[in-house]
Amino acid sequence: xxxxxxxxxxxxxxxxxxxxxxxxxxxxxxxxxxxxxxxxxxxxxxxxxxxxxxxxxxxxxxxxxxxxxxxxxxxxxxxxxxxxxxxxxxxxxxxxxxxxxxxxxxxxxxxxxxxxxxxxxxxxxxxxxxxxxxxxxxxxxxxxxxxxxxxxxxxxxxxxxxxxxxxxxxxxxxxxxxxxxxxxxxxxxxxxxxxxxxxxxxxxxxxxxxxxxxxxxxxxxxxx
Amino acid sequence: xxxxxxxxxxxxxxxxxxxxxxxxxxxxxxxxxxxxxxxxxxxxxxxxxxxxxxxxxxxxxxxxxxxxxxxxxxxxxxxxxxxxxxxxxxxxxxxxxxxxxxxxxxxxxxxxxxxxxxxxxxxxxxxxxxxxxxxxxxxxxxxxxxxxxxxxxxxxxxxxxxxxxxxxxxxxxxxxxxxxxxxxxxxxxxxxxxxxxxxxxxxxxxxxxxxxxxxxxxx
Numbered sequence: 001x002x003x004x005x006x007x008x009x010x011x012x013x014x015x016x017x018x019x020x021x022x023x024x025x026x027x028x029x030x031x032x033x034x035x036x037x038x039x040x041x042x043x044x045x046x047x048x049x050x051x052x053x054x055x056x057x058x059x060x061x062x063x064x065x066x067x068x069x070x071x072x073x074x075x076x077x078x079x080x081x082x083x084x085x086x087x088x089x090x091x092x093x094x095x096x097x098x099x100x101x102x103x104x105x106x107x108x109x110x111x112x113x114x115x116x117x118x119x120x121x122x123x124x125x126x127x128x129x130x131x132x133x134x135x136x137x138x139x140x141x142x143x144x145x146x147x148x149x150x151x152x153x154x155x156x157x158x159x160x161x162x163x164x165x166x167x168x169x170x171x172x173x174x175x176x177x178x179x180x181x182x183x184x185x186x187x188x189x190x191x192x193x194x195x196x197x198x199x200x201x202x203x204x205x206x207x208x209x210x211x212x213x214x215x216x217x218x219x220x221x222x223x224x
Numbered sequence: 225x226x227x228x229x230x231x232x233x234x235x236x237x238x239x240x241x242x243x244x245x246x247x248x249x250x251x252x253x254x255x256x257x258x259x260x261x262x263x264x265x266x267x268x269x270x271x272x273x274x275x276x277x278x279x280x281x282x283x284x285x286x287x288x289x290x291x292x293x294x295x296x297x298x299x300x301x302x303x304x305x306x307x308x309x310x311x312x313x314x315x316x317x318x319x320x321x322x323x324x325x326x327x328x329x330x331x332x333x334x335x336x337x338x339x340x341x342x343x344x345x346x347x348x349x350x351x352x353x354x355x356x357x358x359x360x361x362x363x364x365x366x367x368x369x370x371x372x373x374x375x376x377x378x379x380x381x382x383x384x385x386x387x388x389x390x391x392x393x394x395x396x397x398x399x400x401x402x403x404x405x406x407x408x409x410x411x412x413x414x415x416x417x418x419x420x421x422x423x424x425x426x427x428x429x430x431x432x433x434x435x436x437x438x439x440x441x442x443x
Contacts, residue, residue, distance in 0.1 A: 050325060050358065059314075062314055064314070064317045064318075064321070065321060066320075066321055066324055069317050069320045069321050069324065070317070072316070072317070072320065073313050073314070073316070073317040076313040076316065077313045088297055088300040088301045089283075089286055089288070089297070091296075091297070091300065092288045092293050092294075092296070092297040095290075095292075095293045095296070096288075096289060096290055096293055099290055099293070100274065133274055
């Protein structure tokens with residue numbers, strides 16, 4: 001049966017990267033459609049009318065939105081290279097950590113990057129607390145998925161690249177190798193894994209983009 | 225093998241209600257422990273050290289947190305009875321998408337409904353009704369969101385309807401007038417024992433809501 005798989009994404013979206021990695025791990029052929037979020041295509045609006053966001057996976061004409069939902073769909077549709085464990089309890093734990101990543105970890109790290117002064121200090125404290133939980137979870141494992149990259153690694157994976165970009169721009173250490181040795185190692189191992197390493201967006205472009213976002217945030221907070 | 229199922233719960237919690245419905249749909253016997261959220265039990269703090277929140281399902285001593293995750297766990301472990309998620313991956317993805325939408329949007333907007341006044345409250349009401357409109361369109365002419373069978377999205381949305389009744393009285397708006405199809409759907413769901421025994425009495429919930437407003441210093 002002819003499979004038609006399309007991924008609507010932007011060049012930098014960390015959520016879209018999750019899907020790129022999943023498709024590559026499973027060896028699925030797909031077509032990329034790059035979107036300009038300041039000028040969304042009619043197809044994007046048709047495929048994700050509720051949120052009007054990327055990434056969107058379109059499989060044989062049927063759209064799926066929300067990156068963690070897409071990951072589970074990919075895992076259930078293409079059984080090779082399983083991303084989630086088989087055991088229901090292990091699956092529940094994997095979903096828990098992915099949600100923790102989205103709700104708490106990404107949020108606090110973003111605050112460290114985008115805020116200033118006291119708010120930034122508080123965000124750093126919250127980040128440390130959150131990352132300590134992940135550090136604990138890494139004990140005895142190379143990846144969150146065990147020996148192989150899995151669902152949680154893909155969910156948290158953008159951090160392996162974004163953290164160093166944020167650190168460079170704001171001049172702050174977010175992940176200290178001495179304080180979070182296991183998490184630090186995970187970031188290295190993940191970032192350098194062949195499928196992952198070949199798919200990072202260009203670092204110089206990322207620095208320009210995030211510097212601009214930070215400049216805009218500082219400008220708007222000082223003018224209010 | 226003897227199963228031990230404990231649910232750490234708080235009776236007005238929409239997230240707790242979801243799990244109660246799921247357990248009832250599967251016909252599971254469990255022990256429900258009511259938590260005092262102002263004085264959390266050592267068991268809760270041990271079983272959910274990261275978020276310290278309810279609901280927590282403890283199955284044979286092992287904790288599962290986050291209501292959507294708990295419901296999927298229940299569906300996967302007790303898979304031979306009353307499936308909550310469809311079997312087709314695309315239908316499953318749609319169910320997960322809408323459950324995520326409901327939990328993200330309605331939860332946030334519900335909070336805004338009763339915490340704000342005047343123009344801000346009117347704006348929140350409008351947005352809430354818009355969300356319900358989207359959901360009504362998704363429901364279409366199906367008896368349940370899952371189609372012929374009650375399922376994941378239905379049990380995610382029903383708890384918000386028990387709170388909605390409270391908001392309607394408190395903020396003076398009527399979902400029946402605006403979204404009659406959803407009201408019909410909610411009445412159909414309430415005919416199921418699993419739902420009617422899992423949702424709190426409206427009066428009790430309304431009294432709790434008045435207490436909540438007091439605690440938050442809202443008129």
